[in-house]
Structures are given as structure tokens and as C-alpha cells.
Amino acid sequence: MADVLSVFGGDLAISATGDLQTVEGDSLTRQRIILRMLTNQGDYLWHLDYGAGLGGYVGSPDTLQGILSVARAQIHLEASVAKSPPPSITASVQSNNTVLLSVLYSGESSGQTSTLTVTV
Numbered sequence: 001m002a003d004v005l006s007v008f009g010g011d012l013a014i015s016a017t018g019d020l021q022t023v024e025g026d027s028l029t030r031q032r033i034i035l036r037m038l039t040n041q042g043d044y045l046w047h048l049d050y051g052a053g054l055g056g057y058v059g060s061p062d063t064l065q066g067i068l069s070v071a072r073a074q075i076h077l078e079a080s081v082a083k084s085p086p087p088s089i090t091a092s093v094q095s096n097n098t099v100l101l102s103v104l105y106s107g108e109s110s111g112q113t114s115t116l117t118v119t120v
Contacts, residue, residue: 008034029080029107030116036074037101037118054101054120067091067099067120075103082106085113094119 002022005013013021023031039051052074057066068091075087087105094100099120106113 003028003031006031006035008038026107026110026112026114029078029105029109030114032078032080033075033103033105033116034118036078037071037103054099054118057099058120063099064091064093067101071101071103075105080108082108082111 002024005021005023007013015021036050037052037054040053040056041051042048044050052070054067054071057063057070060066068089071089071091075081075089076083081087082105085106087103089101089103091099091101101118101120103116103118104113105116
């Protein structure tokens with residue numbers, strides 16, 4: 001199933017024919033993970049409990065453990081991520097005090113293993 005291509009924090013993309021550009025397969029799974037991790041709970045009007053809101057952890061004293069805990073819980077709620085093998089999430093604090101979140105997962109439809117890195 002295809003969805004509209006959306007870059008988090010950006011505009012919708014227009015195809016060469018002038019229609020909204022779509023995305024599917026593994027690219028759609030990546031898009032959905034990024035959206036889930038960066039959306040604040042309560043911001044998605046039709047699903048108020050959707051989203052990890054990882055940006056809200058910036059500057060908090062428990063940043064690393066808080067991010068890991070929420071990200072691990074949220075990744076299991078994403079239907080496009082396979083439950084088996086279970087996804088793996090690690091996080092590390094960088095020298096500029098940003099957190100690098102690395103998600104190793106398999107797509108539900110393709111079974112292909114992928115890694116996604118998100119900077120918070």
C-alpha cells in the first residue's frame with residue numbers, strides 16, 4: 001500500500017505529473033518510523049497517543065534512558081515493522097550533546113533488514 005511522500009518538517013512532494021508523490025515498501029516503513037519517533041503525543045488529532053516525541057527529551061537529565069525507553073515502546077506499535085526478529089534500538093550521546101538513535105528493524109512486508117539513524 002502506498003502513502004503520500006512526506007519529509008518530516010517539510011512540504012509534501014510533487015511528482016513529475018503534478019500529483020502528490022507517493023512512497024511504498026521499505027521507504028514507507030522508514031518514513032513511518034521517523035514520523036512516529038519525532039511526532040509529539042497529542043499532535044496527531046485523530047490518534048492523540050501516537051508518537052514518541054523524542055525532541056521533548058532534549059536537555060532533560062535522563063535524555064538517553066528516556067529516549068531509549070520511549071523509542072523501544074513506540075517501535076513495537078508501528079505496523080510496518082516486523083515483530084520477528086524484534087527491532088533493536090541503541091542510542092549514544094554525541095560530542096555536540098545530540099543523541100544519535102539507531103534502529104535496526106525488518107520491514108513487515110519485505111522482511112528486509114534495515115538500519116535507520118535519527119539525530120535528536
